Amino acid sequence: MEHQERALAAYVAQVQKDPDTLGLVLVGSVARGSEREDSDVDVYLVVTREAFALAAAEDRWAWVDRRGLDYPGSYIDVKLADLDYLRTAVVRGDDPTRASFAGARVVFSRTAEIDELVAAISIVDDAAWANRIRSHVAQAHLHGGYFLRQAEEHGDPFLLQHASVHLTLAAARAALAAAHRLMPGPKYIHALVRGVPSPEGFVAAWDRVVEHPSAESAAALIARLDEWLGQGQSADESLSVFIRDNELAWLRGTVPAEYF
Numbered sequence: 001m002e003h004q005e006r007a008l009a010a011y012v013a014q015v016q017k018d019p020d021t022l023g024l025v026l027v028g029s030v031a032r033g034s035e036r037e038d039s040d041v042d043v044y045l046v047v048t049r050e051a052f053a054l055a056a057a058e059d060r061w062a063w064v065d066r067r068g069l070d071y072p073g074s075y076i077d078v079k080l081a082d083l084d085y086l087r088t089a090v091v092r093g094d095d096p097t098r099a100s101f102a103g104a105r106v107v108f109s110r111t112a113e114i115d116e117l118v119a120a121i122s123i124v125d126d127a128a129w130a131n132r133i134r135s136h137v138a139q140a141h142l143h144g145g146y147f148l149r150q151a152e153e154h155g156d157p158f159l160l161q162h163a164s165v166h167l168t169l170a171a172a173r174a175a176l177a178a179a180h181r182l183m184p185g186p187k188y189i190h191a192l193v194r195g196v197p198s199p200e201g202f203v204a205a206w207d208r209v210v211e212h213p214s215a216e217s218a219a220a221l222i223a224r225l226d227e228w229l230g231q232g233q234s235a236d237e238s239l240s241v242f243i244r245d246n247e248l249a250w251l252r253g254t255v256p257a258e259y260f
Contacts, residue, residue, distance in 0.1 A: 001030075001035060001037065001039075003070065003071040003074075004030050004035055004039065004041055004071075004074075005030075006070060006071075007041050007066065007069075007070035007071065007074050007076065008026060008030070008041050008043075008076075008107060010066065010069075010070060011024070011041070011043070011065065011066055011076045012024055012107055012108045014065075014066075015045060015108075016108055020047045020048045020050070020051035021045065021046070021047055021108075021110075022046045022047060022048060022082070022083065022109070022110050022111060022114065023046040023106060023108055023109035023110060023111070023114040024043055024044070024045060024046065024106075024107050024108040024109075025043060025044040025046065025081075025101070025104050025105070025106050025107070025114070025118055026041070026042070026043055026104060026105045026106075026107050027042045027043065027044060027100050027101060027103075027104045028040075028041070028042030028077075028100075029042075030042065031103050031104050031105045032102075032103040038072070038073050040074065040075050040076070040077050041074070041075075041076050041077065042077045042079075042100075043076060043077070043078055043079070043107075044078075044079050044080075044081045044100075044101075044104075045078050045079070045080055045081070046081050046082060046083070046085075046086070046109075046114055047080065047081075047082055048082065049082050049083070049084065051082070052080060052081070052082035052084075052085070055080055060080070061079065061080055062077075062078060062079045062080065063078050064076065064077060064078065065078055083111075083113060083114070083117070086114065086117035086118065086121065087117060089101070089117075089121045090117055090120045090121050093121055094255060094259050094260055095182045095183040095184070095259075095260055096183065096184055096185050097121070098121055098122045098124065098182050099122065099182035099183065099184035099185075100184065101118055101121040101122045102122040102182060104118050104121075104122075106118055122182065124180070124182070129177050129178075129180055132173070132174075132177040132257075132260055133174050133177045133178060133229050134233065134241060135241055135245050135257040135260065136170045136171070136173040136174035136177060136257060137170070137174055137225060137226070137229055137230055137233055137238065138233070138237070138238035138239075138241035138242045138245070138257070139166060139167075139169075139170035139173075139242060139245070139257050139258065140167050140170040140171050140174065140221075140222055140225055141222065141233075141235065141238040141239075141242070142238060142239065142242045143163045143164075143166040143167040143170060144163065144164075144167035144170075144171075144209075144218035144219070144221065144222050145218070145219070145222055145235075147159060147162070147163035147166075148160065148163035148164055148167060148213065148214075148215055148218045149215045149218075150163075151163055152214065152215050160213055161213065163213075163218075164209055164210070164213030164218070166258065167209060167218055167221065167222075168189075168206055168209050168210050168221070169186070169189065169258055170257070170258070171193075171206055171209075171221055171222075171225050172189050172192065172193040172206065173257075173258070173260075174225060174229050175193055175196050175198050175202070175229075176192060176193075176196055178196070178197075178228075178229055179196035179197060181196055193206060198228070199224065199227070199228050201224055202221075202224045202225070202228065205217070205220045205221040205223075205224045206221055208220065208221070209221050242257075245257040
């Protein structure tokens with residue numbers, strides 16, 4: 001909308017005076033053209049390595065700027081990055097990071113590399129998608145087939161909720177990976193699992209676990225998932241993948257599968 005574009009132009013004029021500013025990347029609903037009348041303007045402010053290191057030392061990774069200056073309720077929601085941040089995101093950014101750059105628009109840049117990196121961040125190759133499916137199926141097997149059953153057997157209400165949330169998240173993430181869809185964050189999962197192709201009965205089984213978590217509803221969801229994406233993945237294979245992606249993440253320098 002015109003008032004958000006004016007707010008963005010005003011912010012560009014503000015930050016481009018700073019020699020530490022290398023670029024500004026518009027993301028979020030304004031970049032995608034799906035903004036509401038009162039939507040904020042989401043940006044990544046790309047700065048020099050020195051400026052990024054200084055901000056990192058102060059634990060200053062994000063902030064709000066120009067609050068209420070451009071239209072009622074307006075603000076610029078700023079996240080900080082440098083070129084190394086963008087380069088690393090291309091190689092191993094998690095889904096929320098990659099998704100945040102989908103449809104992004106570089107509105108100011110002192111180097112063409114920013115445009116190239118921003119275009120590459122949201123791209124995931126076929127092999128990586130296949131590996132994600134395997135990881136998320138393993139998560140579903142362990143959380144739904146072991147931890148949730150343990151919760152019922154021991155009358156542990158916390159473990160019941162924890163296992164059911166992780167089971168449904170893993171099943172949804174597997175469905176998204178099969179459709180090559182990035183996961184921008186948990187608040188989008190309920191809608192996204194309905195927006196990607198899946199076999200008949202999968203979403204209904206998913207809903208049952210969300211609404212009535214139990215070993216029975218979990219087994220039904222896992223059965224649907226295995227028929228669709230399990231590809232014969234055995235219990236031992238899932239256990240090893242689960243251990244690799246969770247308990248050994250600290251050793252491998254990765255993040256647990258739910259944060260892929």
